[in-house]
Amino acid sequence: MISFTPRRIFRLLGLVLLTPLIGCHHAQTQPLFTPSNQPAPHWYRDVASSAGLDLRWGPRDPANLTILDEMGFGCAFLDYDGDGKLDILLVAKDHLELYRNKGDATFENVTDKAFPNAPRKPYLMGCSVCDYDADGKPDLFVSGYGRTILYHNEGNGTFKDVTAGSGLEASGSYDWTTSACWADIDGDGKPDLYVCRYVRFTPSSQQLCQYEGLDGSVVSSSCTPAAYPSERGSLYHNEGGGKFRDITQESGLADTHGDGLGCMFCDFNNDGKPDLYVANDTRPADLFLNLGNGRFKDIAAESGTAYAGDGKIMSGMGIDWGDYDNDGKFDLLVSNFSNQLKALFHNQGHNVFIDEAGTSGIALPSVDRLTFGANFVDVDNDGWLDIVLVNGHVWSLADRIQNAMTYYQSAQLFHNEGGQRFTDLTAQAGPDFARKIVGRGVAVGDYDGDGREDLLVVNAEGAPLLLHNEGPRNHFLELRCLGPNGKSDALGARVTLKAGKLTQVREVRAAGTYLSCNFPDLHFGLGDSQKADEISIRWPDGKTVSFQSVAANHAYLVSEAEGRLRVER
Amino acid sequence: MLAANYGNMGSTQRSKTRSKDVKPVSRQAPVKPEAAPSFRRIGLVVAAIAIAIALGIRVWHDRGGARKATLAELEQRAHSHPEDEQAQLDLGNALLNLHRDQEAEPVLKAAATLSPSDPLPLDALAVVAADQNRPGRAIRYLRQSVRLNPNDSNAWRSLGRLLEHVDAKLAMQALARATELNPKDAVAWRELGNTERDLGRYGVGIEHLQRAFALAPNDLETANRLGDTALAYGSFVVAKQAYDHALALAPNDPQALLGSAHLTLQTDPSPSGIAQAGSQIDRAIAIQRTPTAYAHLVRGRYNMVRHNYRQAIPDLKAAVQMDPHIGIAHSYLSQVYAALGQAELARKESALFDIDRHVASPSESGPSSQGAGR
Numbered sequence: 001m002i003s004f005t006p007r008r009i010f011r012l013l014g015l016v017l018l019t020p021l022i023g024c025h026h027a028q029t030q031p032l033f034t035p036s037n038q039p040a041p042h043w044y045r046d047v048a049s050s051a052g053l054d055l056r057w058g059p060r061d062p063a064n065l066t067i068l069d070e071m072g073f074g075c076a077f078l079d080y081d082g083d084g085k086l087d088i089l090l091v092a093k094d095h096l097e098l099y100r101n102k103g104d105a106t107f108e109n110v111t112d113k114a115f116p117n118a119p120r121k122p123y124l125m126g127c128s129v130c131d132y133d134a135d136g137k138p139d140l141f142v143s144g145y146g147r148t149i150l151y152h153n154e155g156n157g158t159f160k161d162v163t164a165g166s167g168l169e170a171s172g173s174y175d176w177t178t179s180a181c182w183a184d185i186d187g188d189g190k191p192d193l194y195v196c197r198y199v200r201f202t203p204s205s206q207q208l209c210q211y212e213g214l215d216g217s218v219v220s221s222s223c224t225p226a227a228y229p230s231e232r233g234s235l236y237h238n239e240g241g242g243k244f245r246d247i248t249q250e251s252g253l254a255d256t257h258g259d260g261l262g263c264m265f266c267d268f269n270n271d272g273k274p275d276l277y278v279a280n281d282t283r284p285a286d287l288f289l290n291l292g293n294g295r296f297k298d299i300a301a302e303s304g305t306a307y308a309g310d311g312k313i314m315s316g317m318g319i320d321w322g323d324y325d326n327d328g329k330f331d332l333l334v335s336n337f338s339n340q341l342k343a344l345f346h347n348q349g350h351n352v353f354i355d356e357a358g359t360s361g362i363a364l365p366s367v368d369r370l371t372f373g374a375n376f377v378d379v380d381n382d383g384w385l386d387i388v389l390v391n392g393h394v395w396s397l398a399d400r401i402q403n404a405m406t407y408y409q410s411a412q413l414f415h416n417e418g419g420q421r422f423t424d425l426t427a428q429a430g431p432d433f434a435r436k437i438v439g440r441g442v443a444v445g446d447y448d449g450d451g452r453e454d455l456l457v458v459n460a461e462g463a464p465l466l467l468h469n470e471g472p473r474n475h476f477l478e479l480r481c482l483g484p485n486g487k488s489d490a491l492g493a494r495v496t497l498k499a500g501k502l503t504q505v506r507e508v509r510a511a512g513t514y515l516s517c518n519f520p521d522l523h524f525g526l527g528d529s530q531k532a533d534e535i536s537i538r539w540p541d542g543k544t545v546s547f548q549s550v551a552a553n554h555a556y557l558v559s560e561a562e563g564r565l566r567v568e569r
Numbered sequence: 570m571l572a573a574n575y576g577n578m579g580s581t582q583r584s585k586t587r588s589k590d591v592k593p594v595s596r597q598a599p600v601k602p603e604a605a606p607s608f609r610r611i612g613l614v615v616a617a618i619a620i621a622i623a624l625g626i627r628v629w630h631d632r633g634g635a636r637k638a639t640l641a642e643l644e645q646r647a648h649s650h651p652e653d654e655q656a657q658l659d660l661g662n663a664l665l666n667l668h669r670d671q672e673a674e675p676v677l678k679a680a681a682t683l684s685p686s687d688p689l690p691l692d693a694l695a696v697v698a699a700d701q702n703r704p705g706r707a708i709r710y711l712r713q714s715v716r717l718n719p720n721d722s723n724a725w726r727s728l729g730r731l732l733e734h735v736d737a738k739l740a741m742q743a744l745a746r747a748t749e750l751n752p753k754d755a756v757a758w759r760e761l762g763n764t765e766r767d768l769g770r771y772g773v774g775i776e777h778l779q780r781a782f783a784l785a786p787n788d789l790e791t792a793n794r795l796g797d798t799a800l801a802y803g804s805f806v807v808a809k810q811a812y813d814h815a816l817a818l819a820p821n822d823p824q825a826l827l828g829s830a831h832l833t834l835q836t837d838p839s840p841s842g843i844a845q846a847g848s849q850i851d852r853a854i855a856i857q858r859t860p861t862a863y864a865h866l867v868r869g870r871y872n873m874v875r876h877n878y879r880q881a882i883p884d885l886k887a888a889v890q891m892d893p894h895i896g897i898a899h900s901y902l903s904q905v906y907a908a909l910g911q912a913e914l915a916r917k918e919s920a921l922f923d924i925d926r927h928v929a930s931p932s933e934s935g936p937s938s939q940g941a942g943r
Contacts, residue, residue, distance in 0.1 A: 212773050284923065301919030302912035304904050310835050311900035313926070339803030341835070352907055358838040367803050402772040
């Protein structure tokens with residue numbers, strides 16, 4: 001029997017004993033390592049193959065890829081067995097693949113054990129991880145085409161399909177759900193679920209569209225979403241007992257613009273209630289302000305987030321919330337189609353955002369890429385959130401349709417230069433990072449516990465990338481926040497960390513960018529600070545707690561019930 | 570998808586450019602770009618004028634326009650030999666060349682009746698119809714002409730240019746035929762590029778415009794159109810090259826100045842970039858004297874980028890008043906009001922933008938759309 005409390009018992013066993021408990025006092029711990037500013041020549045190295053990730057999504061026949069085929073898949077970092085080590089979930093077309101972290105930089109494929117007798121049946125696409133029943137074990141929601149699955153983590157290394165009767169069943173053979181995200185929208189202590197829907201695509205729909213090739217020939221490729229009727233996402237209220245109720249209509253979310261591909265909750269206005277942004281493909285985006293009592297209002301237009309800063313409608317796909325300029329307010333990153341400007345919405349306060357993609361320096365270098373996954377990640381632990389864009393065109397024959405356009409595209413890393421400007425450091429990230437792939441989902445997590453954020457990337461035409469971060473070894477601090485029961489992630493908890501001159505804010509989420517899910521631990525780069533001067537936590541119920549002088553280079557656990565920091569490693 | 574909004578804007582710009590093109594020889598009233606109600610109509614008129622000129626010159630030369638016969642001689646010959654198609658045609662062309670269209674028309678019709686298999690009277694009649702601002706009739710004549718002589722690239726090009734404002738897909742076919750017959754026809758390539766763009770196929774449109782640009786590097790209109798299309802498509806490198814070239818050809822060309830400024834505001838909103846854009850906008854407006862809708866739009870955008878939201882409002886409002894099809898101005902206004910915390914107005918402008926993109930640009934939602942979006 002696997003024990004899940006404490007969830008992350010060891011990664012480096014000796015450190016568990018180093019400082020077992022830290023109360024609201026000065027934390028006296030020894031650093032995990034001596035930071036060095038001598039990073040490896042390249043900041044990321046793909047270790048997927050040596051780590052044992054053997055799934056392949058492609059290559060596929062490029063001639064007949066429909067809009068369904070082009071959308072790709074998601075991935076997630078999770079700790080499904082509670083051993084403190086990040087495991088990996090990959091969504092394949094007709095099944096899930098789960099890889100258990102063995103702790104020696106390799107993974108064991110435990111798919112058959114974890115999902116016994118699971119039928120191999122298309123079409124699965126995205127995944128979201130959340131302990132919906134607060135039993136301390138992360139469960140799974142899987143989106144797809146004509147299929148959704150709610151997997152309950154049984155605690156013995158297996159997942160049980162509990163979709164039937166849960167209220168989360170696909171509404172039909174052509175019900176197409178994409179990204180999903182969780183938040184406790186009404187403060188009842190139970191995480192609720194929002195699921196995006198894309199378009200109505202059926203066997204009788206137009207499957208392929210004709211494009212005039214650059215050489216004058218006719219090229220068949222997937223159609224744009226405009227060829228199909230829009231579908232709208234749903235908000236499901238967690239009723240407890242494994243039951244969910246569709247409250248889309250009564251919550252005010254029925255009037256989304258449709259064609260949703262990305263979603264993420266975030267309390268962007270810091271009123272203690274999670275708000276929701278939905279990225280729509282070729283339609284205005286939706287920003288739902290949480291009014292309380294389970295009611296939302298779409299304020300995208302009046303907030304300035306409905307369109308990109310150049311006034312155009314976005315082909316929104318992946319999104320992420322993060323405070324890139326450390327002003328205490330969460331900003332918003334939205335991916336976009338090739339030849340369209342990606343959006344970096346700066347939170348001005350008062351529910352107003354201004355797209356600073358142009359002034360920040362990310363717009364021009366990324367304009368020729370078709371971006372799906374988009375993440376804020378502090379890749380070098382300098383205390384400033386950098387930007388990772390995962391790219392790949394949707395047209396397998398893109399090079400025949402558009403000049404200088406390719407199906408396979410490299411990811412991009414934009415380094416944050418102090419909150420105002422980003423510089424393109426893709427070359428610095430290395431050849432593995434910049435390898436041309438058909439990028440789709442991406443998840444963030446520190447899978448080997450070395451204090452640097454790693455990336456798990458879906459390559460829809462090949463193998464996954466597990467990009468191990470070998471960049472600068474600045475100081476860091478990781479924090480896992482558990483709710484009142486001491487077992488489940490405290491979704492919506494807001495953590496403010498002060499170290500030296502920097503103040504950073506993070507929020508506990510069960511979400512990720514396009515079709516994917518990040519590990520929920522909060523990661524702070526501390527630069528050259530050897531300690532956090534102060535860590536303040538505002539729990540979802542509004543209670544607060546703070547800690548002073550917390551040593552860097554450790555992963556901590558804090559539960560609302562205990563009110564103290566516990567060193568995990 | 571959204572690029573289609575720029576497409577509308579582009580049509581406006583193009584109309585202006587055309588009116589300028591034909592100005593030295595125009596017999597029509599000058600086209601006012603600000604006359605927003607029917608750009609399609611304006612485009613047709615301008616195209617008809619251009620075609621009338623092109624075809625008129627051609628017809629005259631085809632029939633030995635340089636011949637020294639006087640009009641009186643031609644009239645006498647035509648009256649003496651009413652069954653001689655050549656005589657009727659020569660007279661008709663002469664009258665046409667003298668801008669006596671009303672007299673030319675029956676003579677040319679007689680020629681067409683006498684020799685139903687000759688496309689030349691039909692070409693001349695198309696000129697008359699175009700001059701008379703009857704594009705539909707001109708199209709009919711040209712269709713008959715290309716049926717009789719399917720290898721006449723000029724007729725195909727003229728037909729395509731007229732059709733551009735009537736049926737873009739048919740126009741594209743005609744222009745494509747013209748470029749097949751004469752791959753060095755820069756105007757046909759340019760118009761084909763424009764038509765592709767109007768159909769939402771920006772990538773292919775840029776390709777064609779680049780071919781036109783290569784064939785006629787000194788054609789300011791081609792450079793500007795390439796810049797406009799590339800800017801709308803998000804091909805910023807191509808757009809910059811095109812505008813830089815246009816400005817090298819004509820440093821004070823308002824269209825190039827405004828396009829370049831608009832591009833800079835999107836790609837280089839640094840203090841120096843913004844300053845450069847501001848200078849270009851000022852120059853363009855000084856030359857225009859009365860700012861066009863596009864000039865208002867770009868100046869509004871300039872103030873947005875500088876976070877001078879209140880100053881942006883009058884320009885953006887003027888842009889949509891002058892050209893209701895500049896849908897992007899609604900989007901800008903929505904963002905401006907959002908930044909100013911005026912939620913209701915932001916929502917209203919957003920709704921107008923939504924309506925505009927659905928009503929004004931049906932082609933953008935076509936499954937084969939290849940706009941900047943999807």
